[in-house]
Amino acid sequence: MPSTMKALRKMQPARGLSFENAAVPSIGPADVLVRVRTASICGTDLHIYGWDRWSQGRIKPPVTLGHEFCGVVERVGEEVTAVKAGDFVSAEMHVSCGHCHQCRLGEAHICQNLRIIGIDQDGAFAEFVKIPASNIWKLDPAIPEHYGAILDPLGNAVHTVLAGAIAGQTVLVTGCGPIGLMSIAVAKACGSSTVFATETNEQRRAMAKKMGADVVVNPAGTDAVARIKAETGGTGVDVLLEMSGNPAAIQQGFRALRAGGRASLLGIPTESVPLDLVNDVIFKGATVQGIYGRRMYGTWVQMTALLKAGRLNLEPLFGERTPMEKFENAFALLQGGLAGKILMYPDGIKS
Ligand code: NAD
Ligand code: ZN
Numbered sequence: 001m002p003s004t005m006k007a008l009r010k011m012q013p014a015r016g017l018s019f020e021n022a023a024v025p026s027i028g029p030a031d032v033l034v035r036v037r038t039a040s041i042c043g044t045d046l047h048i049y050g051w052d053r054w055s056q057g058r059i060k061p062p063v064t065l066g067h068e069f070c071g072v073v074e075r076v077g078e079e080v081t082a083v084k085a086g087d088f089v090s091a092e093m094h095v096s097c098g099h100c101h102q103c104r105l106g107e108a109h110i111c112q113n114l115r116i117i118g119i120d121q122d123g124a125f126a127e128f129v130k131i132p133a134s135n136i137w138k139l140d141p142a143i144p145e146h147y148g149a150i151l152d153p154l155g156n157a158v159h160t161v162l163a164g165a166i167a168g169q170t171v172l173v174t175g176c177g178p179i180g181l182m183s184i185a186v187a188k189a190c191g192s193s194t195v196f197a198t199e200t201n202e203q204r205r206a207m208a209k210k211m212g213a214d215v216v217v218n219p220a221g222t223d224a225v226a227r228i229k230a231e232t233g234g235t236g237v238d239v240l241l242e243m244s245g246n247p248a249a250i251q252q253g254f255r256a257l258r259a260g261g262r263a264s265l266l267g268i269p270t271e272s273v274p275l276d277l278v279n280d281v282i283f284k285g286a287t288v289q290g291i292y293g294r295r296m297y298g299t300w301v302q303m304t305a306l307l308k309a310g311r312l313n314l315e316p317l318f319g320e321r322t323p324m325e326k327f328e329n330a331f332a333l334l335q336g337g338l339a340g341k342i343l344m345y346p347d348g349i350k351s
Contacts, residue, residue, distance in 0.1 A: 007126035025130035040068035066125030067118030070148030155294035157182035167191035175244025189311040254280035
């Protein structure tokens with residue numbers, strides 16, 4: 001067992017990342033050490049790379065990034081019984097405290113003391129990552145390895161889509177980044193009727209079609225609300241899945257929602273968003289939900305069931321694959337607006 005490893009780290013409070021030598025994490029009695037096979041880059045990693053205002057307030061360098069991954073258990077602490085060396089796993093990277101009010105209510109995804117591996121402590125862009133055993137998710141062998149690396153954002157999509165009725169419902173997905181695109185596939189797999197999607201980026205609109213959206217609208221060129229109303233007999237959609245965080249998209253989404261509909265909001269705006277509460281929420285009798293993370297572990301159970309049943313085709317999402325040391329190119333592609341998921345391999349691309 002080596003004592004050092006390669007890791008993609010934020011070393012300084014400034015733009016950029018570096019591929020460094022770091023110590024292999026030592027594990028406690030209730031921890032698991034995972035040898036990372038495949039990792040995937042999230043929008044949050046781009047923010048940390050760019051050292052935006054949010055990152056400056058949250059990240060304490062030096063820290064290893066990475067919260068989307070799968071790998072093989074290398075060894076386990078002496079108290080760990082449910083996982084063993086050799087198991088193929090991913091993990092819930094939001095670590096809850098287990099004792100706050102929400103944790104006691106079974107709402108660990110909104111724990112008051114939540115810590116995120118790969119943000120608040122060393123993550124999975126490395127040869128090895130330390131995870132509390134309770135956060136490990138064993139992967140069914142039927143799930144392909146590249147899917148295993150994106151369960152974190154897929155779980156965001158599953159959580160949002162299944163936060164209310166979906167079968168037979170008309171759906172609007174606002175914003176077709178990776179999570180919006182996954183939400184389209186999940187909504188379709190779960191029996192939604194017409195799925196509308198709005199997206200300003202042309203390549204991402206094309207991806208939305210590939211993922212199964214029925215009607216894809218560019219809100220910059222078309223009156224998206226009028227189009228959706230027209231296609232729903234003047235009623236509006238049953239369900240809004242807000243996946244952009246963009247104020248204009250959020251407002252349009254609410255206007256396109258039918259009276260009595262459900263708005264599930266996952267996208268994170270960087271500013272406050274004015275809403276017409278009277279007309280778009282109160283008089284509509286709308287149900288509005290904030291969605292954070294993945295339910296522990298109900299979302300993981302649902303996601304696994306969908307994947308095992310072969311109900312989700314996520315292939316259009318996968319693009320470049322790169323050794324982790326070539327991370328600069330991958331980050332540049334994503335910063336350029338590529339919507340797909342880029343997979344990274346800490347010890348080179350495997351066949
Ligand atoms: P992303 O930034 O890749 O996707 C957002 C998409 O919205 C982009 O494709 C963008 O072109 C599109 N968009 C921008 N303005 C638009 C408009 N006016 N109309 C329609 N589309 C518009 O992000 P992602 O990784 O797919 O994540 C989606 C959102 O969810 C982000 O805001 C992210 O911060 C947030 N997020 C939330 C959670 C959570 O737990 N709540 C977890 C992960 C990500
Ligand atoms: Zn808690």
